[in-house]
Amino acid sequence: MSTRRTDSAFPVSYNRDADSLVEGMTKREYFAIMIMQGYSSTNVKFADEYQKARLAVAEADALIDILAYEANPKA
Structure with missing residues (x-):
């Protein structure tokens, strides 16, 4: 199964209100x-929280790209 950035991790939730x-x-x-x-659990220092967030998103994108490639290496 391929993984895409827009796939839901938790497909459905319920809003009681x-x-x-x-x-x-x-x-x-x-x-x-x-x-x-x-x-947050390491001693890695960042210039600011935005740098941490940008790096986390970039690494998440890289992980998704690798998972998608492994699911379909010929694509």
Whole structure:
């Protein structure tokens, strides 16, 4: 199965206030959050939080690209 940036990590959640189903976060967002959590548990220094976030998103994109390639190497 291929992985895309817009795939849902958690496809559906329920909004009780609106009594409706809503889309969950994307795999890209989820991966970036997990990477940022890893950064927070280390002594890595960043110029600011934006640098940490940009790097986490770039690494999440790289992970998704690798997963997509491994699922379909001829594409």
